[in-house]
Amino acid sequence: MVDMNKRNSAAEARSDRNETVLQLDNVSKIIGGKKLVNGLSFEVKSGEIVGLLGPNGAGKTTTIRMIVGLIGMSEGDVRIGGSSVSKSFEAAIRHIGAIIENPEFYPYMTGLDNLKQFQRMTEGVSEERIREVTALVGLQDAMNKKVKAYSLGMRQRLGIAQALLHKPKVLILDEPTNGLDPAGIREMRDYLKLIADKERIGILVSSHMLSEMELMCSRVVVIQEGKLIAVRSINHNGSEEKSSMSLSLEVTDVELASRTLAALNKAELLSKDADRGMLAVKVKHEDIPSLVKALTDAGVGLYRLEEIKSSLEDEFMKWTGANRSA
Numbered sequence: 372m373v374d375m376n377k378r379n380s381a382a383e384a385r386s387d388r389n390e391t392v393l394q395l396d397n398v399s400k401i402i403g404g405k406k407l408v409n410g411l412s413f414e415v416k417s418g419e420i421v422g423l424l425g426p427n428g429a430g431k432t433t434t435i436r437m438i439v440g441l442i443g444m445s446e447g448d449v450r451i452g453g454s455s456v457s458k459s460f461e462a463a464i465r466h467i468g469a470i471i472e473n474p475e476f477y478p479y480m481t482g483l484d485n486l487k488q489f490q491r492m493t494e495g496v497s498e499e500r501i502r503e504v505t506a507l508v509g510l511q512d513a514m515n516k517k518v519k520a521y522s523l524g525m526r527q528r529l530g531i532a533q534a535l536l537h538k539p540k541v542l543i544l545d546e547p548t549n550g551l552d553p554a555g556i557r558e559m560r561d562y563l564k565l566i567a568d569k570e571r572i573g574i575l576v577s578s579h580m581l582s583e584m585e586l587m588c589s590r591v592v593v594i595q596e597g598k599l600i601a602v603r604s605i606n607h608n609g610s611e612e613k614s615s616m617s618l619s620l621e622v623t624d625v626e627l628a629s630r631t632l633a634a635l636n637k638a639e640l641l642s643k644d645a646d647r648g649m650l651a652v653k654v655k656h657e658d659i660p661s662l663v664k665a666l667t668d669a670g671v672g673l674y675r676l677e678e679i680k681s682s683l684e685d686e687f688m689k690w691t692g693a694n695r696s697a
């Protein structure tokens with residue numbers, strides 16, 4: 372017999388996962404006539420970790436400070452959990468948990484007492500919730516130790532636990548792995564993935580380290596000089612989403628091939644080089660057979676067809692002209 376309650380709750384879980392919890396709509400910040408952030412639009416859905424990536428000075432911190440209301444927006448709006456930051460600030464900000472600078476704790480108090488301190492200042496946080504968030508960040512065995520004995524990574528995780536206490540819909544972390552050693556970075560990554568999944572919360576993480584973002588995020592938003600320059604999906608293996616791919620084709624007639632592909636309307640022409648008989652196109656994996664058939668039917672001979680493999684890192688360097696970590 373089908374348990375309808377179970378079915379309903381599974382359906383709810385699925386729709387929750389697709390809820391847009393953070394939405395930036397054409398957000399700009401102008402200081403002294405300069406656009407530090409320039410018409411930025413992107414969204415974060417529940418259950419996903421999105422990386423805000425860009426070289427130093429790209430505008431990541433300025434963007435995050437606007438999202439959490441530390442500074443005002445010059446243009447545009449941010450919606451958090453459906454509420455507009457510019458129109459209903461209190462309602463919007465209630466849905467946010469954030470660590471912008473290093474979290475501040477009382478070093479001579481235990482982790483638990485520090486969280487209880489926040490519990491007293493925050494409405495509706497139960498003892499059970501404290502236990503839940505400490506387990507989520509893997510600090511259940513360290514809760515009775517004084518914070519001064521914590522490593523930097525443990526302090527960061529206690530900060531995340533505190534930011535989660537009031538069950539926000541969005542967690543925002545500005546460069547959360549700064550200063551952590553490789554083991555601490557790996558731990559942070561694993562805990563954030565667990566939190567996104569278990570709490571069905573949308574997480575926005577800023578970083579200038581592309582390699583970290585590739586491993587941690589399901590999507591990256593790349594900004595440079597305050598402008599959005601690319602959005603890329605990442606699959607669980609850390610490589611680019613394969614549903615759409617770039618192909619290089621060597622053909623007998625470039626012009627005929629590009630006209631045929633335009634008529635087929637299933638491939639985006641990225642570049643063509645008539646002298647070398649080469650075309651580059653972007654196409655969905657499932658459309659490759661019909662692309663080949665259309666070319667053959669049109670009388671275009673195909674010498675070679677291969678995938679253009681470009682790692683996110685190659686692209687990031689191309690976009691930003693930056694070195695590996697900046």
Ligand SMILES: Nc1ncnc2c1ncn2[C@@H]1O[C@H](COP(=O)(O)OP(=O)(O)OP(=O)(O)O)[C@@H](O)[C@H]1O
Nearest residue numbers: 402403407425426427428429430431432433434579
């Ligand atoms: N209050 C301010 N007045 C003028 N310029 C500012 C102000 N705050 C930031 N900037 C400038 O805006 C640009 C974006 O700075 P921001 O700190 O947002 O970049 P970022 O991407 O977070 O960089 P980083 O990775 O170095 O932290 C930089 O050129 C910075 O110098």
